[in-house]
Amino acid sequence: MSTTGRGLHGRVLDTLGPEITAGEYPPGSVLRTDELAQRFDVSRSVMREVVRVLESMHLVESRRRVGVTVLPAHEWNVYDPQVIRWRLAGADRPRQLRSLTVLRSAIEPVAAGLAARYATPEQCAELTECALGMVANSSGHRLEGYLFHDVAFHRVILTASGNEMFARLGDVVAEVLSGRTHHDVMFEDPDPAAVTLHVQLAEAVRERDAARAEKLTREITEGALQELDILAP
Amino acid sequence: MSTTGRGLHGRVLDTLGPEITAGEYPPGSVLRTDELAQRFDVSRSVMREVVRVLESMHLVESRRRVGVTVLPAHEWNVYDPQVIRWRLAGADRPRQLRSLTVLRSAIEPVAAGLAARYATPEQCAELTECALGMVANSSGHRLEGYLFHDVAFHRVILTASGNEMFARLGDVVAEVLSGRTHHDVMFEDPDPAAVTLHVQLAEAVRERDAARAEKLTREITEGALQELDILAP
DNA sequence: TGTGACATATAAGTCTGACTTTTTATTCCC
DNA sequence: GGGAATAAAAAGTCAGACTTATATGTCACA
Numbered sequence: 001m002s003t004t005g006r007g008l009h010g011r012v013l014d015t016l017g018p019e020i021t022a023g024e025y026p027p028g029s030v031l032r033t034d035e036l037a038q039r040f041d042v043s044r045s046v047m048r049e050v051v052r053v054l055e056s057m058h059l060v061e062s063r064r065r066v067g068v069t070v071l072p073a074h075e076w077n078v079y080d081p082q083v084i085r086w087r088l089a090g091a092d093r094p095r096q097l098r099s100l101t102v103l104r105s106a107i108e109p110v111a112a113g114l115a116a117r118y119a120t121p122e123q124c125a126e127l128t129e130c131a132l133g134m135v136a137n138s139s140g141h142r143l144e145g146y147l148f149h150d151v152a153f154h155r156v157i158l159t160a161s162g163n164e165m166f167a168r169l170g171d172v173v174a175e176v177l178s179g180r181t182h183h184d185v186m187f188e189d190p191d192p193a194a195v196t197l198h199v200q201l202a203e204a205v206r207e208r209d210a211a212r213a214e215k216l217t218r219e220i221t222e223g224a225l226q227e228l229d230i231l232a233p
Numbered sequence: 234m235s236t237t238g239r240g241l242h243g244r245v246l247d248t249l250g251p252e253i254t255a256g257e258y259p260p261g262s263v264l265r266t267d268e269l270a271q272r273f274d275v276s277r278s279v280m281r282e283v284v285r286v287l288e289s290m291h292l293v294e295s296r297r298r299v300g301v302t303v304l305p306a307h308e309w310n311v312y313d314p315q316v317i318r319w320r321l322a323g324a325d326r327p328r329q330l331r332s333l334t335v336l337r338s339a340i341e342p343v344a345a346g347l348a349a350r351y352a353t354p355e356q357c358a359e360l361t362e363c364a365l366g367m368v369a370n371s372s373g374h375r376l377e378g379y380l381f382h383d384v385a386f387h388r389v390i391l392t393a394s395g396n397e398m399f400a401r402l403g404d405v406v407a408e409v410l411s412g413r414t415h416h417d418v419m420f421e422d423p424d425p426a427a428v429t430l431h432v433q434l435a436e437a438v439r440e441r442d443a444a445r446a447e448k449l450t451r452e453i454t455e456g457a458l459q460e461l462d463i464l465a466p
Numbered sequence: 467t468g469t470g471a472c473a474t475a476t477a478a479g480t481c482t483g484a485c486t487t488t489t490t491a492t493t494c495c496c
Numbered sequence: 497g498g499g500a501a502t503a504a505a506a507a508g509t510c511a512g513a514c515t516t517a518t519a520t521g522t523c524a525c526a
Binding site: 009045048049052053055056057073074077078079080081082099100102103105106107109110111114163164165166167168 | 242278281282285286288289290306307310311312313314315332333335336338339340342343344347396397398399400401
Binding site: 007008009042043044045046063064065066 | 507508509510511516517518519520
């Protein structure tokens with residue numbers, strides 16, 4: 001799942017990044033490139049590349065004669081998919097999940113409204129296909145199949161909105177949905193009401209009913225928020 | 234204005250980044266580290282760091298025996314403030330501005346609703362102060378003063394929402410608003426209706442009227458969208 | 467005692483050159 | 497013509513020397 005992967009540089013990043021986003025070094029902490037290079041048993045060149053990437057994420061700041069200082073969380077590039085993944089894997093996963101779900105509740109209804117206007121016939125077809133897939137996997141503990149179609153459904157909506165900023169949130173939504181299925185409590189089959197809403201949403205988009213699409217999506221994200229409230233009141 | 238600034242590495246990035254986001258190298262184009270190092274007259278180490286940062290923004294992908302290939306635009310980390318700035322400075326500025334304004338229209342109303350619930354007394358005071366500042370600078374071609382308070386106003390709203398994802402969009406909104414004042418046509422004084430809406434919004438938040446705050450913000454962002462339609466129909 | 471100029475130490479920044487590793491492309495043999 | 501051995505190309509890695517900015521401490525002078 002970790003996208004960085006390749007190269008010595010990536011492996012160091014996959015260790016150091018999560019440590020920082022987990023808050024193991026309080027803001028203002030100073031790290032030194034040489035020490036880090038020793039710790040990870042890599043050359044300074046590799047370590048410098050890692051620091052540069054962390055710096056571009058605004059996780060740290062490198063200054064001469066001082067070292068690499070960890071920045072406070074409110075400076076971090078929290079939209080960086082890498083940072084999101086690191087934080088979701090860490091201790092403040094619940095808080096992060098809530099932030100992202102609230103974000104979804106703002107974005108997705110508007111995206112659905114736009115999708116109703118701009119979706120191509122192919123995208124409409126995909127949407128109904130996904131909805132049918134959700135129905136088919138909505139009972140009998142077929143959680144993986146359900147998740148697959150759910151993710152695909154929301155991806156199509158975001159893409160069909162025609163707004164690149166919305167489209168880029170597909171990965172985030174995928175992460176949130178998959179987190180709900182895998183990490184959190186989800187013994188039961190999915191809520192039948194939610195399934196119905198998705199079917200109706202596919203319908204609304206196909207019929208170019210922007211207002212209805214927006215309203216239905218609002219109900220879906222409301223449900224997601226309430227689900228969170230039940231899990232972590 | 235360019236945040237990268239510091240260091241030889243930053244200067245190269247400030248040239249190469251905009252070139253890529255401007256689409257000067259079509260997706261799939263292959264760059265070679267050595268050639269780039271020659272071109273910018275820097276060592277390979279520096280060039281490698283630049284490539285690493287571009288890679289973390291998903292602007293390029295580096296593969297052995299192949300080189301540094303430019304990725305298609307739909308892969309880019311379009312929420313990276315650096316990328317946003319580069320793109321706003323480039324040729325597809327209008328399209329980018331529209332994407333961001335649509336994003337605002339989705340986020341800010343929800344943020345305002347939350348701000349009405351969670352804003353501290355200090356934040357409420359700041360809000361009214363900003364609104365007054367906008368009023369004071371709304372006539373007599375005091376565009377800079379108006380912009381300053383406008384940016385501050387929206388920043389407070391986003392921060393007061395209590396959602397870190399929303400808060401982080403403060404810079405984006407600042408960029409959009411400042412872009413409107415500086416780059417685009419804005420000879421006239423700001424729209425009086427918009428000023429009134431901001432004053433009313435500060436009121437609504439102070440009075441904890443979430444629904445009204447959300448509605449007023451929707452009107453503000455609607456106005457911003459219509460303004461764009463007039464400029465680039 | 468406070469203040470400013472100066473000296474010093476430190477850690478990042480940069481460059482160079484050699485070597486390794488992976489992956490693509492070519493060649494050669496069957 | 498196809499598959500295995502081979503060569504080449506580019507990124508990846510490393511080590512060491514040198515440069516530069518800058519925080520901090522020192523000392524003289526007011």
